[in-house]
Amino acid sequence: MKKIIFSLFLVASGSSLLAQDIKNNPGSNHANRFEQLGTILPTPNEYRTASGAPGPKYWQQRCDYDIVCELDEPNRKLLGKETVTYYNNSPDNLSYLWIQLDENEHSSINNSGYEGSNGMPRTTTDADLKRLETGKLDKEYGDNITKVTNAAGVPLAYTINKTMMRIELPQTLKPGQQFIFKIEWNYNIIERTKYGGRGGYEYFPEDGNDLYTMTQWYPRLCVYSDFQGWQNHQFVGTGEFALTFGNFKVAMTVPADHVVMATGQGQNYQQVLTPAQYARWQTAQNAKDVVEVVTLAEAKERETKKSTAKKTWIFKADMVRDFAWGSSRKFVWDAMPTYIDGKKVMCMSAYGKEAYGLYRKFSTKAVAHTIKSYSKFTIPYPYPVAQSLEAANGMEYPMICFNYGRTEKDGTYSEGTKNGMLGVVIHEVGHNFFPMIINSDERQWSWMDEGLNSFVEYLTEELYDNKYPVSKGPAYKIVDYMKLPKDQLEPIMTNSENIVQFGPNAYSKPATGLNILRETIMGRQSFDYAFKEYAKRWAFKHPTPADFFRTMEDASAEDLDWFWRGWFYNTDPCDISLDTVRWANLSVETTAPNRTTSSTVTQPISKPILNAFDDISKQRNRDDKKIVFATDADESLRDFYWKYDRGLVKVDSTPASITVPPPSTDTLTTEQKIAIAGNKNMYELTFSNKGGLVMPIIIEWTFKDGTKEIDRIAAQVWRKNENKVVKTFVKSKEVASIKLDPMRETADINEKNNVWNIAAEPSKFQLFKARNGGNARGASSGAVNPMQREIK
Known part of the structure; x- marks a missing residue:
């Protein structure tokens, strides 16, 4: 999850430049x-070059933390002390430091x-009404700073100003x-599932236990950078x-x-x-499969026998930008190693019994698959x-993240879940990778965090299973937003707090744009090289949008x-219309007939969740024989739904009923079927840019003999x-139809004006209805769970 700021201004060294088209x-x-973007981008300097690379005088600050804290579970309170060492690597004299109190x-x-x-x-609840009456939560929350001293005490x-000190x-x-x-502080831990937020506790009334996600939990330094100075914009939540x-x-x-x-x-x-647990941990170091370090049976036993004693867990992490942790007696903990460029990485998961049926089978292997895939497209996971x-919930921190996905009480789960x-x-x-290693400013530029990550997420999902129903990445999925x-x-270049449609703006549109660059404009080889170069240049540094834009061009020779x-700087959609088609031979010239109308498609709700369209x-x-999908490399990942999507299991369900679009009756007239002298046909196509956004023109010709041909015209044709x-x-x-x-x-937001002499496809809205329910992460569609009705 991410968000950012980039109000209507891009901030450069010493000046503000209007960030619009x-x-x-x-x-x-x-x-x-x-x-060219020209002055829309900040002026290159010794810190950030015109090529998009860090300059010869690039610098960044460093901050080390030594923290001691205690989780007071009976009172749901955290108490902490930290010793902070701040290194001024800048060329500037500093008279104060800014601290985030999230x-x-x-x-x-x-x-x-x-x-x-x-x-x-x-309708409302008593708690909601109380908040409306007072504007306050029913308990005092926020950081209570008790002491701030130098090293000698x-x-x-x-001074505390809202979320900054x-x-x-x-x-x-x-x-x-x-x-x-040194800082000493404490705070009352929020009930996250009741009041929201990224960190806090979740209470399980069935067994009377809590699950703690400790995030943004310690006072931490703001970034001081060459392009902005102190990044001390208030933490609003987005x-x-x-x-x-x-x-x-x-x-x-x-x-x-x-378990921590x-x-x-x-x-x-x-x-x-x-x-016994430590022995399992040692076994996991060289295991070929997932090992339970803390077992389900142990977790269930702890839920019923709460200890009043305490233990202290100690962790160390080098060259990270943040630190988060989870703590609960409910946790099952499993682990297995994977290897990135010969270096061992321990992939691990922790989860309660409510998620065991999903997480035990998939989570740790999904972690391993993810860091392998991201390492392929960026840098080796370090x-x-x-x-x-x-x-x-869903939230990320260095080396650790918090996710969702729980089974039904009988252990089954829907495909959507x-x-x-x-x-x-x-x-x-x-x-x-984004932004924990390639460390962009999330408060300023959400898309550099969420958008870049969503793009590589899409590539990674595609490599997990070729039938995985991706939610963002393919161009056609952003059409409704556009x-x-x-x-x-x-x-896209807008402050996160000011965005009405945050998800599409920060996640889907940037991810889609990068996929269009990769598949349609630059080509995979050129794009992948430039994207990896950006990751290498800015790993463990603070990149800005200009650094990304310039590097992609510098490493690819693409303007x-x-x-x-x-x-990124505009909101115009793509709507390229095929307005006229003229066909001629040596003696004949005629205008093509009009297009036909679209039809509808319907499907029942209990069918497999499949992609409505297999994108490019x-x-x-x-077709790439070098690619091995994760579900082929490890058949243990093939669960009921992998088989269900491929028709390999039987379920008690109503057969599908499909309305087939009527065949087209719109063909060339007799006069238009005149033989062409020399077997040559000339076609003049007129296109108009109705949406405003320029894009390549991609033409599919279908000939009378049933064969097809693709012509691709670069976007510069509009210049x-x-x-x-x-x-x-x-x-x-002779051409039968054009699309x-x-x-x-x-x-393209209007496919109806993309065809000549061909029946239009059902609209995306109709296709969406036919799929029934979409794929909201972790959510059931409300349909019958076919896993519960498998015929053995």
């Missing part, structure tokens, strides 16, 4: 969409103060110097985090029967685990651990300014006239 020649039909998001006093509209509800002056330095911190200070790399040592005291999973490597497992914890669980695990584990009225759209301008990526992956293009083609065979963008690669 500035037109060079307003009112003209040319010299706008293909002009828990103040829940404070009734020190929250950001941002509010939205709220109408009068039709001398108090430091500080400024510490006054006793003397100027000069370049190359470091400053050590835009996420800008953080500094450093080393962590954290000691967590918790109830003795809790955390960023980094455990330093005292032998002391906190039972001998950390020793990657882990997934089930906590009924399974696919949602796999999707969220891949997405959140993938965030290790169709929305302009007052419901913002450019993509037109694409950044149209897809799926087809190319299937002299951004509104209209006329192209003439000579074909050796634009047959593989739906350009996110």
Whole structure:
């Protein structure tokens, strides 16, 4: 999960530049969409070069933490002390430091103060009514800072402004110097499932236990950078985090029967685990399959026998930007190693009995698949651990993430729940790369975090199973968003807190744009090389959008300014219309007949969740003999639904009923079937740009003998006239029909004007209805769960 800020301004070194689609020649039909971005991007300098690479004087700060904390479970409170060492690697003198107090998001006093509209509800609860009456939660939340001193214990002056705290330095911190200070704090832990937020606890009334996700839990340094200075924008809840790399040592005291999973490597497992558990941990180090370190039986027993004793778990993590942890007596813990460039990475999962049927089978192997896939497309995964914890949410931190996906009480699950669980695990584990390693400022540029990650998530899902029903990535899936009225759209380059449609804007549209670049504009080889170069250049650094845009062009020799301008700085959709088709031979010229209308498709709700359309990526992956899908490499991943989708199991269900579109009766007239002298046919096609966004023109010709041919015209064909293009083609065979963008690669919002002499396909809305229910991650469609009705 991510968000960002990029209000209407891109911030450069020492100046603010308007971040919008500035037109060079307003009112003209040319010299706008293909002009260079120019001053829209910040001026290159010694820190960030015109090539998109870090400059010779690039610098970034560092911050190390030594934290001791205690989870007071009876009172649901956290108490902590931290020693912070801050390194000033900048060329600037600093007179104060800014600290993030993210828990103040829940404070009734020190929250950001941002509010939205709220109408009068039709129904309400007593708790909701109390909040409406007072504007407060029913318990005091937020950070309680009890002491701030230097290393010698001398108090430091500080000021809290909402979710930020400024510490006054006793003397100027000069370049190359470091400053050590200490903070003591505590806070009441929020009931996350009741009040929202990324961290807190979930209460399980069935067994009377809590599951804690400790995130944004310690006061932490803001980023001080060359392009912005202090990133101290208030934490509102949507835009996420800008953080500094450093080393962590954290000691967590918790109830003795809790299992703790955390960023980094455990330093005292032998002391906190039972001998049997520690032996299993040792076995897991070289296992070929998943090993339960803490078993389901042990977790169930702990749920009923709560300990009053305490244990301290110690973890260390180097070169990370953050630290998070989970703690519960409900946790089952499993693990197995995988290897990235010969280096062992322990892939692990923790989950309660409610998720056991899904997580035990899939989670850890999905973690391993994810870091392998991301390593292929970016850089080799550098950390020793990657882990997934089930906590009924989705959020990411270095080496650890919190996901969702629970079974029915009988252990079965719907296909939507399974696919949602796999999707969220891949997405959140993938965030290790964006932004945990390629460390963009999430509060400023959400899409560099969520969008880039969603793109590689899509590639990873595609490599998991060729039939996996991806939710974002293929161009046709963004069409409904691109169709929305302009007052419901913002450019991708927009502050997260100001976006109406956050999911499509920050996740889907950037991911789709990158996939269009990869499959349709640049080609896989050129795109993959440039994308890996960006990852290599900016791993463990702080990139900006300009660094990404410039690197993609620098490493590929592709001028993509037109694409950044149209897809990222604008809201225009793609709608290329095939307006006229003229056919001629030496003596005949005629105008083509009109198009036909579309028909409808219906399907029952209990069918497998399959892709409504096999996009170009799926087809190319299937044709690439070098690709081995995860479900082929490891047949243990083939569950009921893998077989169900392929018709390999029987279920007690009503047969499907399908309405077949009527055949087209719109054919060429007798006069139009005149033989062409020399067997040559000339076709003049007129296209108009009705949407505003320029895109390549992709033409599928279907000939009278049933064969097909594709012509691809690069987007630059629009450069002299951004509104209209006329192209003439000579074909050796007579054309029966023409269709634009047959593989739906350009996110064209109106396919009805893409065809000549061919019956239109059902609309996407009709296809969606036919699939019934969509694929909301972790959610059931409400249909009968066919796994419960398998005929053995």
